[in-house]
Amino acid sequence: MKSIPEIQQEIVEEFEMFDDWMQRYEYMIELGKSLPLIDEKYKTEEYIIKGCQSKVWVHADLNEDKIEFTADSDAIITKGIIAILIRSFSGQPPQEILDADTSFIDKIGLKEHLSPTRANGLVSMIKQIKLYAVAYKAKAENN
């Protein structure tokens, strides 16, 4: 199992192959289209992330001390961003997720999506992923 920094480094290297924004976005759109489907029952108000111009649903399950994330969005570029986040964080232990930094987003040329004025809610998505990690960590410690 690769660690989060290793996976993020892989993603950075993949994006370095592209010469311009257009190719990067085309790749993100491809990633978005290939994002595994979230169970329809999680596409409800309860799992929606507020603060996005597009709708984003994120669900998390604990599987043998590791968190499995699934997610979806009605906008394709947002789905691409989700796909990158899921690849980076899904299947990792809660503590690793909490410790992970997210500067790789900057390195793959998506810095503009980190600005608080961006309505795609990348910041909210990362926050939600970290919140799930906090919750599952607390749950594990209580058991």
Place this chain on the structure above:
Amino acid sequence: MASVDSSLTLDVEQIRNDFPILKRKVNDKPLVYFDNAATSQTPQQVIDVIVDYYSRYNANIHRGVHALSQEATDAYEQARIKIQKHFNIPNAYQTLFTAGTTHGINIVASGFASILEAGDEVIVSALEHHSNIVPWQMLCEKTGAMLKVIPMLDNGTLDMQAFDALLSDKTKLVFVNHVSNALGTVNPIEEIIKKTHAVGGAVLVDGAQAAPHIKADVQALDVDFYVVSAHKMCGPTGVGMLYGKEKWLEKLPPYQGGGEMIDQVTFEKTTYAGLPHKFEAGTPNICGGIAFGAALDYMNAIGFERIAAYEHELLEYATAKLKSIEGLRIYGESSKKTAVVSFNIEGVHPYDMGTILDKLGIAVRTGHHCAQPIMDFYKIPGTVRASFAFYNTKEEIDSLVAGVERARNMLI
């Protein structure tokens, strides 16, 4: 050859030279600014006035006896007169400076809290901006008045038959925008004002989206209140105007307590200052007010008829070009529209479209445009809105059309 009315032609290249921002690049592409309905750009003539104010005569107004204060007071009051004349307001003291349209609406809404009674009715239109819905909901909650809504039709116009049915002697207030921000529909405010007056109600018109395109004459309209923002018409943000009929302005209580709005203060009783100061508590946006006057001078020097004629040409050009794109639907197809095209492409989220267009240096607005009820009506998450100003060109519209096609190919 068709004859061209030279009085209505406009030298766009020369005008563009007045706007330094139009020369900048975004993402290494020349900026195409089509978000004018959100805020307009500022010509050098207005920027100069702002710089001059802070460089030469920045001072608090209406208070000091010193020269700077008097110069600033004179310039501020001259700006008030420019605004008064522009909207054909009977008196300068009925021309209130505000922080913008939303502020103006809230002054009226909070004033009516002491006038409305349970059982009274307030009517808003389905085409309103959130800023023109929320204050009335709060007002109705506070007073027990009922909020009624004029529904909209599929082409983005108001259902005027339904409006007739809503009117009664219970109608105390009607609030409607002159032009819808999300769709660009020009609403029949003359008819709404006449019919509301016939049942004894008052009308507030939100002119924020109309003011950059249509020179409203508040006396000819016989409107009770009219509100605008300077930043939609080449002025700075944070300043606007509220016009009210004298009888209403006398009747409404002050909105905020503070300096400027008082006549005499003792610990027993404060008497309020006369108009307009009753509604202008505290130090106002002095520079903003003066720059608002300069912005009106700038637009009037070009001429609103010229501006409207040219923008209509842009609207027709953009509508025809965009419609030729496969799967594109335009929302709001009233025969009376300002230069706004709100659209979606089948199968493409407006957010995705906006993101790609931004990469191409094209600024449009995406989302619900603070008009969620309209989006709910069409059952869509939002639209892409391109809104044009008199400094835009057909070449820029060609860039938009090419950008939309490119984005469509990437996204579908």
